[in-house]
Every structure is written in C-alpha cells, then in structure tokens.
Amino acid sequence: MAVTTVSGAVTDRGRRITLRTRLQGLVPKLVLAPSFLLVLIFVYGFNLWTVFLSFTNSRAFTSTKLIGFANYEKLWTWTFESDPPSSWYTAIVNIGIFGGLYIVFCLALGLTLAILLDQKIRGEGILRPIYLYPLALSFIVTGTAWKLFLDPGIGLEKAVHDWGWTSFKFDWVVNPRMMIYCVAIAGIWQTSGFVMAMFLAGLRGVDGEILKAAQIDGASTYATYRRIVIPIMRPVFLSAIIVLAHMAIKSYDLVLSVTGKNPGGAAELPSTFMYSYTFTRNQMGVGSTSAVIMLMTIAAIMIPYLYSELREKRQ
Amino acid sequence: MKPRSLLLTSAMAASVLGFATAATAADLKEVQMLHWWTSGGEAAALNVLKQDLTKEGYTWKDVPVAGGGGAGAMTTLKAMVAAGNPPTASQILGYFALDYAEAGKLGDITAIATKEGWDKLVPTALQKFTTTNGKWDAVPVNIHSVNWIWLNKAVMEKIGGTEPKTFDDFVALLDKAKAANVIPLALGGQPWQEATMFDSVVASTGGIDFYKKAFIDLDESALKSDTMKKAFDNLAKLRSYTDPNYAGRDWNLATAMVIKGDALVQVMGDWAKGEFRAANKEAGKDFICYRFPGTDGAVIYNSDMFAIFNVSADRKAAQAAMATATMSKSFQSAFNVIKGSVPARMDVPDTDFDMCGKKGIADVKSANSNGKFLGSLAQNYAQPPAVAAAYDDVVTKFFHGEIKTSDAAVTELVKAIKSAK
Numbered sequence: 001m002a003v004t005t006v007s008g009a010v011t012d013r014g015r016r017i018t019l020r021t022r023l024q025g026l027v028p029k030l031v032l033a034p035s036f037l038l039v040l041i042f043v044y045g046f047n048l049w050t051v052f053l054s055f056t057n058s059r060a061f062t063s064t065k066l067i068g069f070a071n072y073e074k075l076w077t078w079t080f081e082s083d084p085p086s087s088w089y090t091a092i093v094n095i096g097i098f099g100g101l102y103i104v105f106c107l108a109l110g111l112t113l114a115i116l117l118d119q120k121i122r123g124e125g126i127l128r129p130i131y132l133y134p135l136a137l138s139f140i141v142t143g144t145a146w147k148l149f150l151d152p153g154i155g156l157e158k159a160v161h162d163w164g165w166t167s168f169k170f171d172w173v174v175n176p177r178m179m180i181y182c183v184a185i186a187g188i189w190q191t192s193g194f195v196m197a198m199f200l201a202g203l204r205g206v207d208g209e210i211l212k213a214a215q216i217d218g219a220s221t222y223a224t225y226r227r228i229v230i231p232i233m234r235p236v237f238l239s240a241i242i243v244l245a246h247m248a249i250k251s252y253d254l255v256l257s258v259t260g261k262n263p264g265g266a267a268e269l270p271s272t273f274m275y276s277y278t279f280t281r282n283q284m285g286v287g288s289t290s291a292v293i294m295l296m297t298i299a300a301i302m303i304p305y306l307y308s309e310l311r312e313k314r315q
Numbered sequence: 316m317k318p319r320s321l322l323l324t325s326a327m328a329a330s331v332l333g334f335a336t337a338a339t340a341a342d343l344k345e346v347q348m349l350h351w352w353t354s355g356g357e358a359a360a361l362n363v364l365k366q367d368l369t370k371e372g373y374t375w376k377d378v379p380v381a382g383g384g385g386a387g388a389m390t391t392l393k394a395m396v397a398a399g400n401p402p403t404a405s406q407i408l409g410y411f412a413l414d415y416a417e418a419g420k421l422g423d424i425t426a427i428a429t430k431e432g433w434d435k436l437v438p439t440a441l442q443k444f445t446t447t448n449g450k451w452d453a454v455p456v457n458i459h460s461v462n463w464i465w466l467n468k469a470v471m472e473k474i475g476g477t478e479p480k481t482f483d484d485f486v487a488l489l490d491k492a493k494a495a496n497v498i499p500l501a502l503g504g505q506p507w508q509e510a511t512m513f514d515s516v517v518a519s520t521g522g523i524d525f526y527k528k529a530f531i532d533l534d535e536s537a538l539k540s541d542t543m544k545k546a547f548d549n550l551a552k553l554r555s556y557t558d559p560n561y562a563g564r565d566w567n568l569a570t571a572m573v574i575k576g577d578a579l580v581q582v583m584g585d586w587a588k589g590e591f592r593a594a595n596k597e598a599g600k601d602f603i604c605y606r607f608p609g610t611d612g613a614v615i616y617n618s619d620m621f622a623i624f625n626v627s628a629d630r631k632a633a634q635a636a637m638a639t640a641t642m643s644k645s646f647q648s649a650f651n652v653i654k655g656s657v658p659a660r661m662d663v664p665d666t667d668f669d670m671c672g673k674k675g676i677a678d679v680k681s682a683n684s685n686g687k688f689l690g691s692l693a694q695n696y697a698q699p700p701a702v703a704a705a706y707d708d709v710v711t712k713f714f715h716g717e718i719k720t721s722d723a724a725v726t727e728l729v730k731a732i733k734s735a736k
Contacts, residue, residue: 260503265708
C-alpha cells in the first residue's frame with residue numbers, strides 16, 4: 001500500500017514536472033505568437049504586396065492588372081539619365097553621397113567622442129547627455145533649425161558678415177547642387193551623439209586587464225586603441241552601421257525640411273521618390289517598384305555583411 | 316521611411332477605427348468633414364460653414380489633417396474610403412475628385428444641383444471636376460486664380476512704376492526696382508511655386524489660347540514650339556531678378572518680403588492676399604494686385620471643392636444640407652472674403668470684397684463667357700497629377716540650371732509628359 005502510494009506520487013510528480021517544463025517551453029512561443037503573426041502580416045505580407053503592386057499598372061488606387069516588367073524598365077532607363085538628371089538618377093546619387101557621409105562621419109565622430117569621454121574626465125555625466133540630446137529631437141525640427149541656421153540671408157553667413165568678415169560665403173543650403181551636403185550635416189549632428197553612446201558602452205565593456213597588459217608591454221595609447229580596443233569593438237561597429245544605414249535609407253522629413261521641398265529636383269532621395277510617386281503623383285506602380293529596388297539594394301549590401309560578421313562569431 | 320509609414324498607418328488605423336465607432340453611433344444630424352484648412356485664416360473661413368450648419372441643427376464633426384497641399388489628408392481619405400467609412404464630405408482638389416468618381420466612391424447630389432440651377436452658376440470649365448457624366452458629386456467652394464502679381468504700393472511709388480501691361484513692361488518695371496536697390500522679384504524657389512509662375516509666363520508669352528493648346532489639350536506641336544521656348548527664356552529672365560537666397564523658400568516668406576517692402580513684387584495665386592490681410596494691409600492702399608502682365612481678362616484657376624461621398628442612407632440628409640449650405644450665396648461670400656479667393660458661383664454680389672476680389676469676380680464672369688477660364692497645370696487643374704508633377708520637374712530643373720537651355724527644356728517637357736501619361 002505504502003509502496004504503491006510512494007511510487008504513485010513519484011510518477012505523478014514526474015508527470016507534473018514534464019507538464020510544467022513543457023508549459024515553460026510553450027510560454028515564450030505563446031507570448032511571441034501575436035507579435036510574430038503581426039510582423040508576418042504587416043511586414044512580410046505587405047512586402048510581398050508591394051512586390052506584387054510593382055508588376056501592376058496601379059495608379060491612384062491599387063489595380064491588379066499585371067503589366068510585367070514595364071515599371072522596372074522605366075526605372076532602369078531613368079537610372080542612366082544623367083543630363084538632365086532624372087529624379088531617380090538624382091535620388092541614387094544623393095543616397096550615395098548622403099548615406100556615405102552620414103555613416104562614415106557618424107562613426108568617426110561617435111568613436112572619437114566616445115574615446116575622449118572615456119578618459120575618466122570630470123563632468124562626463126554632464127557632457128554625455130549634451131552630446132546625446134540631439135537625438136531627442138525629431139528630424140523635422142532638426143531639419144528646420146539647420147535650414148534657418150544655414151540660410152545665408154538670416155543665419156550663419158549673415159552673422160559672420162555682421163561680425164565684419166564680409167567675404168565669408170556659405171550658401172550651400174540654397175544651392176541645389178550642395179543641398180544634399182547640408183542634409184548630411186544636419187543628420188550627422190543629430191545622430192553622432194547616439195553613436196557615441198553605443199561606442200562608449202562598448203569601451204566600458206573592454207576588459208581592463210588587457211589594457212594593463214598592453215601597457216606593461218609598452219604599447220602606446222594610439223597602438224592600444226588601434227590594435228586592441230577598436231578590434232574588440234567590432235560588434236559595436238556592426239550594430240552602429242546597421243542602425244545608421246537604415247536611418248539613412250529611410251530619412252525623409254530631414255531632407256524635405258532642410259532643402260525646402262526639393263528645389264530643382266536636386267534633393268531627391270529614394271524615400272522621397274517612393275513617397276511622391278506612390279501617394280502624390282498617382283503612379284503607385286512606379287512607386288512600388290522603387291520601394292522594391294530599395295529593399296533589394298539594402299538586402300544586397302546587408303545580407304553578405306551580416307552573414308560574414310555572424311559566421312565569424314560562430315567560429 | 317519606416318517610422319513615418321508606421322506613424323501614417325497608425326494614424327490611419329486610429330482614424331479608421333474612430334470612424335468605425337463614430338459611424339455606428341452617428342445620428343442623422345452629423346456632418347463629418349475632412350479638410351486641411353488648419354491655419355488661422357482658413358480655419359476662420361471654414362468656421363462660417365460650421366456655424367451655418369449648426370443653426371440648422373446639424374452637429375459638425377471636424378476631421379482636420381494638417382499639412383498645406385493636403386498630401387496627408389489625401390492619404391487619410393484613401394484609408395477611410397478603402398475601409399468603407401467615408402466622411403460625409405472631404406476637401407479635395409481637381410483630379411483627385413475624378414479618381415474617386417472613377418472608382419465609384421462618390422455620391423450624387425444632382426437633385427439639389429438641378430433644383431438650384433448650379434450648371435448655370437458654376438463656371439463651365441470647373442464643372443468637369445464637380446460632375447461625372449452629368450451627375451453632380453462635388454461642391455465647389457471657391458475659385459483661386461494663379462495669374463496675379465502682388466506689389467508693395469510704397470515701393471511702387473518710390474520707383475515711379477506704373478501698371479505693366481505686357482511681359483516687356485514687367486521686365487522694365489523689375490529693372491527699375493533693381494536700379495533702386497530693391498529686390499525686384501520675391502520668389503520661393505520650390506518646384507510648385509516656380510511651376511505656378513510658369514503657368515502665367517506661358518499664358519503671357521503665347522496668349523491664353525496657346526496655353527490651352529499646350530497645357531489643356533497637350534498638343535505636342537505647341538509643347539515643342541518656339542513660343543514655348545520663348546516662354547522658358549522669359550522664365551529665365553525672371554530668375555535674374557530674384558535675390559540669391561530664393562531656393563527652397565516658402566511662399567508666405569516671399570509674400571512677407573513684399574509686405575515689408577524688401578521686395579517689389581511676387582507672382583502668386585490669390586491666396587497670397589490672405590498674408591497681406593493677416594498683416595493688416597489693405598488692397599489699393601498698402602498693396603496692389605494686377606493680373607500677370609499680358610494675361611488680363613484670362614483666369615488660370617484652381618479651386619477648392621468638397622467631394623460628396625457615397626454614404627449610407629441615414630447620412631444623406633446631412634450631406635444634402637451640407638451641400639446646400641456650401642453653395643448658398645451668403646456662405647460663398649463670407650467664406651471667400653476671408654479666404655482671399657472668389658465665389659465659385661457667379662451670381663454672388665461683390666459688395667463685401669476688396670478691389671482685388673471685385674476684379675477677380677468680374678474676371679471669372681467674363682473669362683467664363685469667352686473661353687478664357689482655364690485650369691492651372693501647376694495646381695493640378697489641367698492634367699492628372701502624374702503629368703502635372705512631370706511638368707513641375709521640368710520647370711524646376713530648368714529654373715535651377717539642371718536643364719541648361721530652353722531647347723533642352725521643351726524636349727524634356729515633351730518626354731516627361733509622355734512618360735507620365
């Protein structure tokens with residue numbers, strides 16, 4: 001009697017344990033399921049929908065009439081129209097200039113600031129939020145402020161003239177050919193503090209023992225950073241580049257507010273191109289095509305990069 | 316793009332949800348109006364309609380979507396209509412109304428229109444946008460015209476200028492201002508502003524019939540004619556009279572330059588008058604309005620309209636009341652006095668209007684009777700948005716030197732319009 005009870009209790013407990021572990025295993029799946037479903041529909045589902053639209057003749061409203069690769073052919077010919085530049089050509093050149101400058105300068109400035117702040121200086125607690133603060137502004141505010149600041153008639157140029165340096169000239173923001181650089185300046189100002197914070201977190205994670213060992217071996221500060229610290233921070237570079245690259249690709253309000261609605265068609269970016277064709281020019285087919293091309297381009301750059309970075313880590 | 320589209324979608328979702336609940340709870344006596352008249356003067360003008368309807372016992376449900384030009388409002392509208400919950404009416408511009416009509420989303424107020432004889436009161440060319448196959452599905456609220464110039468009277472007197480009658484007169488006047496060290500032409504260098512000015516330049520260079528042939532009929536020989544080249548050359552001439560910092564400037568800042576007397580003249584639609592009024596300036600005393608030199612008697616128009624949507628039967632009474640109130644003489648007068656435009660019906664007395672408004676009203680009447688009342692290409696009233704945007708592209712690229720010669724400009728214009736069609 002007693003024996004059976006004990007053995008019964010044991011099997012019962014055993015069953016309870018497996019049930020509990022099974023439930024525990026299920027909980028994350030259950031919790032994630034709704035958001036997984038939402039992402040599946042609203043991100044990947046609509047990605048596919050956009051791909052479908054790019055093969056249709058959709059104009060103001062969606063249409064299901066397939067027209068093959070006509071939209072792609074249109075964009076392909078526009079890609080090589082440089083004189084006078086087609087909007088799509090300008091958009092591609094501009095995203096190259098803007099994206100390149102934005103990523104490189106944000107990384108360089110962010111890293112420099114982080115290294116300088118990491119020298120155990122006084123007042124770091126005050127300096128850090130000051131650099132980080134621009135991120136709290138929305139891009140449209142940043143853009144408008146920089147537009148006013150750089151406007152030769154009321155901003156920097158006028159101030160310098162009033163101080164007496166009358167030959168000073170800085171009219172990029174009203175010069176269609178230089179506008180995109182102003183967009184990059186505003187973007188870099190906004191984001192480099194954030195990149196600094198990422199690097200600073202990375203620097204704090206570097207093992208002090210390694211640095212001491214390097215010091216004992218007689219490595220200079222420069223060599224320590226170049227050969228040891230920066231290579232250790234490779235994962236931070238990865239996250240920073242991913243964040244910056246997608247911010248560059250999606251920037252929309254910044255370019256519109258800095259340039260004042262794209263004068264001369266010279267401040268076009270793929271994002272503004274996509275929006276205007278899809279929603280204001282009633283050429284949804286062409287707009288969808290440009291969106292698909294943007295997605296493919298990012299995928300073509302990011303997938304090999306992610307693959308190489310993550311594979312190395314696994315090894 | 317992602318946060319933006321996320322924001323848009325959530326805004327859309329919110330508004331759609333809002334409407335889903337509102338529609339079920341809505342009684343018969345509610346008017347939902349989607350619009351983008353959120354700035355001070357515009358909101359005050361719309362308030363007139365709200366009060367008129369409140370007097371008749373209808374409640375007003377405002378659906379404002381801020382953003383001049385209405386791009387945001389149009390996106391919201393698309394979402395509401397797609398979700399099957401259209402507003403009672405929505406502010407709408409030109410070809411967008413035709414898109415909704417084509418998609419079968421608009422209602423029918425022909426009964427009221429016939430009873431009140433709107434077809435004789437509304438300018439014929441405008442009825443293209445308010446009717447579909449003879450069926451009325453939109454109510455015009457006002458008529459703006461783009462072929463105006465706005466001058467600072469004090470500056471004009473200082474330089475001893477007189478009204479320019481031709482394009483050459485205009486250039487001579489601008490030269491005078493330049494000699495007197497005043498910025499001759501206040502311009503906002505944004506694509507739509509340059510294209511809006513070019514509408515007038517084309518009508519002035521080739522005459523209003525040429526404008527019609529080129530921009531309404533899209534006649535290819537007119538588009539690449541020497542007259543069109545001359546028009547581009549004239550536009551380039553105007554460029555030399557701006558200050559160097561014009562690129563990207565907003566239109567109202569350009570108007571402010573004229574108001575302050577920093578600049579002599581702005582070429583702009585009559586919504587510019589709203590800025591003068593807001594600065595307490597009086598037509599004829601502080602500022603002068605003329606038709607763009609060489610376009611007197613013609614009206615290149617755009618118009619605000621309320622599109623009437625196909626709503627459920629219990630909401631139709633409110634819709635009809637809204638349409639009637641919008642077309643009433645008292646509203647058309649009161650609204651347009653505030654807004655700076657002219658009434659969309661031609662039998663409204665001009666007593667309450669200033670001299671520019673009086674001239675505008677008279678011009679609409681005469682232009683309508685002799686075929687000189689034509690839609691503005693830059694403002695989406697001559698061609699569908701795709702073509703109008705292609706036109707904007709070419710004009711702004713030429714204006715900022717990306718397209719270097721007028722020869723190249725006309726070639727590009729023909730090509731761009733072809734690929735947009």
